[in-house]
Amino acid sequence: MLELHNVKVSYPTGDGIQQITFKVNPGEVVFLVGPSGAGKSTVLKSIFLEERPSEGHIIVGEYNSLFVSKQDIPYLRRKLGIVFQDFKLLNDRDVFRNISFVLEVVGVRGKVIKRKVLRALADVGLSHKSRKYPEELSGGEQQRVAIARAIVNEPYILLADEPTGNLDPDTAAEIMNVLMRINMRGTSILMATHNFALAKSYDGRIIRIENGQLI
Amino acid sequence: MNLFYSVREAFAGFTKARVSTVITIFTVSFFLFLLSIVAILSLNMNRVVTMLNANHDVQVFLSNTISAVEKDELRAEILDMDDVLAVDYISKDQAAAEFQREFGDDIFEALEENPLPASFIIKLNENSDAKTNINDFAQKLEQMPNIDEVVMHQGALQILVKFSSVSRVVMYVLFVLVFLGSLFMISNTIRLIIFARRKIIATMKLVGATDAFIRRPFLFEGILQGLVGGSITMAAIYLLVKIFVLQWPGLLVVSKEFYLIVLLAGMLFGFIGSLFAIRRFL
Numbered sequence: 085m086l087e088l089h090n091v092k093v094s095y096p097t098g099d100g101i102q103q104i105t106f107k108v109n110p111g112e113v114v115f116l117v118g119p120s121g122a123g124k125s126t127v128l129k130s131i132f133l134e135e136r137p138s139e140g141h142i143i144v145g146e147y148n149s150l151f152v153s154k155q156d157i158p159y160l161r162r163k164l165g166i167v168f169q170d171f172k173l174l175n176d177r178d179v180f181r182n183i184s185f186v187l188e189v190v191g192v193r194g195k196v197i198k199r200k201v202l203r204a205l206a207d208v209g210l211s212h213k214s215r216k217y218p219e220e221l222s223g224g225e226q227q228r229v230a231i232a233r234a235i236v237n238e239p240y241i242l243l244a245d246e247p248t249g250n251l252d253p254d255t256a257a258e259i260m261n262v263l264m265r266i267n268m269r270g271t272s273i274l275m276a277t278h279n280f281a282l283a284k285s286y287d288g289r290i291i292r293i294e295n296g297q298l299i
Numbered sequence: 300m301n302l303f304y305s306v307r308e309a310f311a312g313f314t315k316a317r318v319s320t321v322i323t324i325f326t327v328s329f330f331l332f333l334l335s336i337v338a339i340l341s342l343n344m345n346r347v348v349t350m351l352n353a354n355h356d357v358q359v360f361l362s363n364t365i366s367a368v369e370k371d372e373l374r375a376e377i378l379d380m381d382d383v384l385a386v387d388y389i390s391k392d393q394a395a396a397e398f399q400r401e402f403g404d405d406i407f408e409a410l411e412e413n414p415l416p417a418s419f420i421i422k423l424n425e426n427s428d429a430k431t432n433i434n435d436f437a438q439k440l441e442q443m444p445n446i447d448e449v450v451m452h453q454g455a456l457q458i459l460v461k462f463s464s465v466s467r468v469v470m471y472v473l474f475v476l477v478f479l480g481s482l483f484m485i486s487n488t489i490r491l492i493i494f495a496r497r498k499i500i501a502t503m504k505l506v507g508a509t510d511a512f513i514r515r516p517f518l519f520e521g522i523l524q525g526l527v528g529g530s531i532t533m534a535a536i537y538l539l540v541k542i543f544v545l546q547w548p549g550l551l552v553v554s555k556e557f558y559l560i561v562l563l564a565g566m567l568f569g570f571i572g573s574l575f576a577i578r579r580f581l
């Protein structure tokens with residue numbers, strides 16, 4: 085489902101990741117844990133090919149990073165649900181349209197779009213905010229919109245980059261519950277976090293990364 | 300559904316980049332307007348020239364001392380010239396009456412006698428040599444006895460005759476300029492919109508949008524700008540022609556197809572302009 089084999093990404097500055105090899109099985113929860121700057125986001129970026137590995141390869145479903153052309157990248161990304169560290173909501177449109185966007189992209193019909201968006205909003209407990217704009221929401225609410233967007237296309241796997249990063253413990257726990265519920269329905273989760281204690285308190289495998297390498 | 304999304308986004312973009320959109324629309328419609336005027340003039344040139352000619356081509360003022368016999372002889376002589384179709388006599392009294400009709404009150408009351416001369420109005424053959432070489436024709440007239448002055452309504456006429464041959468060239472040149480100008484404006488506006496939305500565009504790519512999907516609304520937006528610009532031009536031309544026709548009936552004819560072409564030209568400019576911006580910046 086998701087496999088990284090000896091992946092290396094290097095930035096011009098010399099930082100990056102190397103020799104990253106791991107696997108996420110169907111239905112599994114994996115925490116990628118490490119301090120700030122360890123390379124967690126870079127690992128996730130290599131999976132959705134925002135950063136192309138300079139060595140090794142990555143398997144996502146039927147896609148192998150070695151053979152994925154530039155034109156294929158959007159289609160590969162549609163197989164993944166991605167929750168970005170900085171949310172990356174579309175601030176020119178309301179919550180509903182933020183989520184419906186990824187369905188418009190794949191050409192889902194209008195009626196189905198409405199049903200799916202409302203469902204995803206209900207999953208993250210934000211049904212009442214569907215007509216709000218991102219800047220009108222709290223950080224935790226924005227995070228939940230990002231999650232709703234990531235799951236609305238029913239991806240193989242959810243990549244979540246520090247989804248509890250800037251949230252207070254109660255809100256963080258809520259977000260974790262949302263993720264665990266999503267996992268119960270069969271979606272695998274790969275979550276990057278610097279919070280080892282948080283990772284340990286949930287059911288899931290922990291992979292540790294430091295200085296760009298797994299330890 | 301995809302189409303619906305693109306159109307909705309295009310309309311949303313319209314309301315976001317208001318200033319540059321409005322400027323673009325008006326520039327495009329101004330350019331189109333110029334082009335339309337030249338096209339209309341060129342299309343109606345023959346009609347305009349004929350109308351002006353039909354009124355009268357050349358007027359000669361006769362000396363005050365001319366006798367009735369001399370007048371008839373002179374008339375016969377002029378009628379005998381090549382290309383002369385008709386010679387109408389306007390007496391001093393007729394001229395005064397005409398003057399009064401044109402200018403309202405009778406300004407001759409104060410004067411002892413009528414200062415206006417009698418005149419001949421000479422009509423020339425269509426497409427005659429005399430018409431194209433009107434200066435030669437006038438010189439011949441001036442050498443005749445009892446003619447004080449030759450007045451040619453040739454100023455406007457000659458310009459028009461010249462213009463009708465030049466106008467085609469002018470129209471092509473103008474078309475190219477207008478086309479490039481509109482392209483520049485529209486592609487610049489679209490570029491600005493793309494630039495303002497670069498973060499959003501980057502995010503769209505991260506969540507699986509193809510380039511084509513991201514581009515489409517911008518294309519629609521360009522077409523929409525051209526369409527609105529074209530509509531404004533259409534309305535302006537329509538009004539102008541209406542006013543013109545009221546003033547000078549029969550001088551201009553502008554077909555329905557012409558308006559349609561203006562509209563289509565606007566859309567085409569918009570389409571190509573945004574295609575340009577997209578190719579370069581997205």
Ligand SMILES: Nc1ncnc2c1ncn2[C@@H]1O[C@H](COP(=O)(O)OP(=O)(O)OP(=O)(O)O)[C@@H](O)[C@H]1O
Binds near residue numbers: 121126
């Ligand atoms: N675009 C980039 N260009 C150059 N260097 C980068 C870039 N992105 C990240 N880095 C560097 O690569 C290293 C790993 O960064 P990364 O963002 O993967 O860390 P992280 O584990 O996600 O950290 P955090 O917990 O703070 O998000 C860091 O040293 C960072 O400075």
Ligand SMILES: [Mg+2]
Binds near residue numbers: 124126
């Ligand atoms: Mg990070």
